[in-house]
Amino acid sequence: MKIYPLGVGGAFTKTNYHNNYIMQLDEKYLLIDAGTTLRNSLSEAGFNYIDIDYVFISHLHFDHVGGLEEMVMQRFWYFENGQHSPIKTTIIVHEKLLSPLKKLLSNGLENQGRTVDDFCNFILLNDGKDFKIGEYTFSVFETTNAHVEGLLSFGFKIIWDAQNLVFTGDIKHMQMVNILRHINEQTVAIFQDVSFTTNGVHSNLQEVLGYYPLNLYEKLYAMHYNDNVEDYMEQIKEAKIQIVRRQEILEF
Ligand SMILES: [Zn+2]
Ligand SMILES: [Zn+2]
Known part of the structure; x- marks a missing residue:
């Protein structure tokens, strides 16, 4: 991957x-969340909207979904040789998020008699239902209340080849939803929300280091961090956790 x-x-x-x-799973491109900066970040990474095969939406904050409407619309209004050649967007989402997500998208997409379903296909997952992309199995787990009280939110796990990767999504209270139960000796990476300021909706570095056992530190990949990240590089190096960098491609 x-x-x-x-x-x-x-x-x-x-x-x-x-x-x-963007996760490349065999020949398929899976986009993980679509924030308002997607319109720039996608092209700067060398991709186009039409390259994406699937989109997973973890929750409905603007940094995760604010760029989705534009992407969906641009794919629908795709022209090939002067011909309107609409490309529907396939969205993977936990079934609980379907209705609020459609409601959100409907504001921009529903016009001239079209509905959200004219633009999008939905793949609905739940705690017992996962989705196969080639040899990869994509499953979701709920983190509702562990990011923001009362807000639906989800992380995911991808399993392949006797390996797996866990992605927490935005999270404050790892213990509340027992993130560790998704992790085993086959886990190669844990993408973890790490903040450098103490706040009510994201876990800070101390909370992350306090939650995970020492032997998992080397598998932790800090993400979703503040812009003053350089001030914390010493601490990150000392703890021997990894940090995800924009446009530094990772391979597992
Ligand atoms: Zn959030
Ligand atoms: Zn966020």
Whole structure:
């Protein structure tokens, strides 16, 4: 698997773009979240909207979904040889998020008699239902209340070839949703929300280091961080955790 970090910053980043990724799974491109900075981050990473085969949406904050409407619309209004050749967008989402997501998209997409379903296909997952992309199995886990109280949110796990990767999404309280239960000796990477300021909706570096056992530190990949990341590089190096950098392609 190849991972292209389009952006690695938090919601208010000015320098690192929103925490959105493209995962190349065999020949398929899976976009992880579509924040408002996607319109720049995608092209700067060398991709076009039409390259994307699937989009996963973790929750409905603007840094994860604010760029989705434009992407969906641009794909629908794709022209080939002067002919309107609409490309529907396939969105992977937990079934609980379907209705609020469609409601959000409907504001911009529903006009001239079209509905959201004219633009999008949805692949609905739940705690027991996963999705296969080639040899990769994509499954979601719920983190509702562990990021923001009362807000639906989800992380995911990809399993392949006796390996797996866990992606927390935005999270504050790892213990509340028992993130460790998704991790085993076959886990090669844990993409983890790491903030450098103490706040009510994201876990800070101390909380992350306090939650995970020492033997997992080398598998932790800090993401969704503040722009003052350089001030914390000493601490990150000392803890021997990894950090995801924008446009530094990762391979597992
Ligand atoms: Zn976020
Ligand atoms: Zn969020």
